[in-house]
Every structure is written in C-alpha cells, then in structure tokens.
Amino acid sequence: MMKIIAKVRKNLLYIILAVVCATAFFIHEFIEDQSIEYKTAYQNYKTEKAKRTKALNILKEESIGTESYIKYDEKRVETDLAWQKLKEVKANEEFLGFLDFQQFVGEIGWAVGLFIYSLFNLIMVFHEVNNSKKGKVLLHTTLLSISLYFISWALFSHDDFPKYVYMIFSILTSIILAYAVIIITSQRYKHIKSLMLNIRSLIGFMFNNTKSESEEKMWDVLKEIKHERKG
Incomplete structure (x- = not known):
C-alpha cells in the first residue's frame, strides 16, 4: 500500500495536469447550450413571428394587383435570385461540413499541433531516466486523446456519429x-542492450586472444570505436 501511495505522489503533478487538461477541453460538453430562459424567449419569438407572417400573408393577398404589390413582387424575385446565388457560393466554399477551408484549418490545425506535440513528448519520455515516467505517459496519452477527438470531429461530418463515439x-x-510507442521503444532498448553485450563479448575475446605483439594495433582499433563514427 505504501508503495502505491509513493508512486502516486511521484506522479501526482502529471495526474493533476491530465485531469485539468481533459476537464478544460471537454467540460463544455456537459454544459447546456442554452439556458431555459433563452429557450423560452426564443420559442415565444417564433410564436409571435408566425403570427406576424400570417398577418402579412393576409395583407399581401388583399393588395394583389396594386402598384405597391407589383413593386414588392419584383423585388421579391430579385431577392430570391440573389439568395439562390448566395447558397450556390456557400455550397462551393464548404469543406467537410465547415463553412470554408479557412474554418476547417482553424478547427483542425491546433489539434494536429497538439497531436504532434503530445506524441513527441510521449516518445521522449522513454529516453529519460526518472521516477515520474508513468505520470508523464498518462499526461501525454491524455493530450493525444484530446487531439484525436478534435481531429476526428473535424474530419468527419458533425452529424455522422454522437460525440461520445x-x-x-x-x-x-x-x-x-501509447502502447505502440512502449513496444517500439522497448524493442529498441533490447536491440541496444543486445548490441552492447555482443560488443562486450567481442572485446573480452580480443583481450584474451590477442597476441602481445598485436596489442598496440588492437588498442588503435578500439580507440576508433566512438559514438556517431563516420566511415
């Protein structure tokens, strides 16, 4: 039990950060879009608007044939044509359910950046020697989840699936x-460890089997072995 508590303490900061990040990004999903007062007022507006439209239609019918109605009808036709043109332009500029490409980039760009950032940091965690590795993995995996949520939301139509999907x-x-990164990293370290053991065995063999007159050449060769050797 004490070991578990100690591990939690070591990773507490990253656990808190993961919770804060997830809460900050998703809390809006649990808040009502509109207040009851707003919904009531809007419904009342729609009711009154319907009454006005009904009264206006009666007025139009009564004024058919008059000069004012003829002028109105001409403008109505022009307005309808302009509205149709606007809808065509909007349809041409739409991109994956967004108003235009600029809005799409604005919605997905930061999420892609967050994805790259969190994936990079997740990989770098396994290059560090520290006692908070699990906490960092949790934090960066959480950030990955957040970025993937908004990337998938942007790439697919907003009404394709419920948000929980x-x-x-x-x-x-x-x-x-995260699991793939862990596997790849662990395999990498296994290969490095295997290589180091092979080198150790090879050097041991050289020390034990090199003739005294060839020791100087052996040391010259060993001196050439260094990190990032070229040629």
Whole structure:
C-alpha cells in the first residue's frame, strides 16, 4: 500500500495536469447550450413571428394587383435570385461540413499541433531516466486523446456519429498509440542492450586472444570505436 501511495505522489503533478487538461477541453460538453430562459424567449419569438407572417400573408393577398404589390413582387424575385446565388457560393466554399477551408484549418490545425506535440513528448519520455515516467505517459496519452477527438470531429461530418463515439475512438486510439510507442521503444532498448553485450563479448575475446605483439594495433582499433563514427 505504501508503495502505491509513493508512486502516486511521484506522479501526482502529471495526474493533476491530465485531469485539468481533459476537464478544460471537454467540460463544455456537459454544459447546456442554452439556458431555459433563452429557450423560452426564443420559442415565444417564433410564436409571435408566425403570427406576424400570417398577418402579412393576409395583407399581401388583399393588395394583389396594386402598384405597391407589383413593386414588392419584383423585388421579391430579385431577392430570391440573389439568395439562390448566395447558397450556390456557400455550397462551393464548404469543406467537410465547415463553412470554408479557412474554418476547417482553424478547427483542425491546433489539434494536429497538439497531436504532434503530445506524441513527441510521449516518445521522449522513454529516453529519460526518472521516477515520474508513468505520470508523464498518462499526461501525454491524455493530450493525444484530446487531439484525436478534435481531429476526428473535424474530419468527419458533425452529424455522422454522437460525440461520445468520437470520444471513445480517440481514447482507444491514443491508448493503442501509447502502447505502440512502449513496444517500439522497448524493442529498441533490447536491440541496444543486445548490441552492447555482443560488443562486450567481442572485446573480452580480443583481450584474451590477442597476441602481445598485436596489442598496440588492437588498442588503435578500439580507440576508433566512438559514438556517431563516420566511415
């Protein structure tokens, strides 16, 4: 039990950061879009607007054939044509459900940046020697989930799936990515360790089997072995 408490303490900062980040990004999903007061006022407006439209239609019918109605009808036709043109332009500029490409980039750009940042830091965690590795993995995996949620939300139509589907997808994908990083990194270290053991065995063999008259050449060769050797 004490070991668990000690581990939690070591990673407490990263656990708190992960919770804060997740809360900051997703808390809006649990807040009502509109207050009851707003909904009531809006519904009242729609009711009154419907009454006004009904009264206006009666007025139009009564004024058919008059000079004022003829002028109104001409402007109505022009307005309808302008509205149709606007809809065509909007349809041409739409991109993956967004108003235009600029809005799409604005919605997905920061999420892609967060994805790259969190994935990079997740990989770098395994190059560090520290006691907070698990906490950092949790934090960066959380950031991966957040970025993947908003990337998938931007790439697919907003009405394709419920939001919880995007959330589940992003969490599962981030866990898979984190696990993949762990596997790849562990395999890398296994290969490095194997290489070091082979080098140690080779050097031991050289020391034990090199003739005294060849020791100087052996040392010259060993001196050439260095990090990032070229040629």
